[in-house]
Amino acid sequence: MKKTILPLASGLLAATLAVPTLSWAAVPESLESIEVSGRSMPVKDVRETTMADIYEVRLETGETFYTNAEGNYFLVGDLYEKTDSGLVNLTEKARNAERQERLEEVADDKRVTFRSTDETRARVVVFTDTTCPYCQRFHEEMSRFNELGIAVDYLAFPRGGMESPGGRELQKIWCAENSSEAMSAAFREEPLESDATCDNPVEEQYHLGLELGVQGTPAIIMPDGRLVPGYVPAERLAKLLGLE
Incomplete structure (x- = not known):
């Protein structure tokens, strides 16, 4: 898909985020092609997050957001995990790993x-x-x-x-x-x-x-x-x- 990214939630998707610790488990077919106002978003891949029924969607533009299985709720922001040593920013941690791989x-x-x-x-x-x-x-x-x-x-x-x-x-x-x-x-x-x-x-x-x-x-x-x-x-x- 080569269409331009559709503005969503007053441009919130312009924030470039990264992939948290995710699995490549099977994801709902409904997320393979997401439409907003009748226009398809340029979905590159979808991954399951560590949170139940929450999925990470990566667009061809590099932008990332989170959604439910039906693709009708959208969340933009960093994903944190509470650990014994404090909060761990899984989004940034994965972003760092991605930079390493790409470079x-x-x-x-x-x-x-x-x-x-x-x-x-x-x-x-x-x-x-x-x-x-x-x-x-x-x-x-x-x-x-x-x-x-x-x-x-x-x-x-x-x-x-x-x-x-x-x-x-x-x-x-x-x-x-x-x-x-x-x-x-x-x-x-x-x-x-x-x-x-x-x-x-x-x-x-x-x-x-x-x-x-x-x-x-x-x-x-x-x-x-x-x-x-x-x-x-x-x-x-x-x-x-x-x-x-």
Whole structure:
């Protein structure tokens, strides 16, 4: 199904959520095709939750909501489990796992990587835009990240879209013979000699970022899939990674 998502409950479904701990048990056929006001919603898959008669519905757009077996009640929000140690956000926990899985599918040669020659103690993925001031600040600390044993894999996220200055520049970087040198040059606001006509993954990575909940740059994805938005200084990132 390729139809556009239908606004529901005054746009509540615009919140991008994730899949909690769910099973792939048989689900009601009534949820395979959900209609609202006579229009089909772009259902990608349906899973049974740990709550009786409550199902998670994932749309092709990446959005998620919960519903009953008949598909006539809808709930948007995070699902928590009460444990002896407190509340556990199952939605975010599953979202982190999904980010890990999706990023593992990105080949190394489609990343722009910075790492030291010494031992790599942690590896993070950072969605970046060379026209973003906070991305520039982040890149200025790259040598310090590497000294601390933190390898950084850049993925492209042109905030203004593919036709924005950032979008065009990111394509030039991925088309350059040495993409890491081109990335550093772009952050120094030096002109790039390469063009953007090669078969590059910038648009694909942009949509991947949107799918994973990236709303701005820099967006740091930790090894466990957690999303840390915004600029984080090297020393603080090392602490978040448990390196200090």
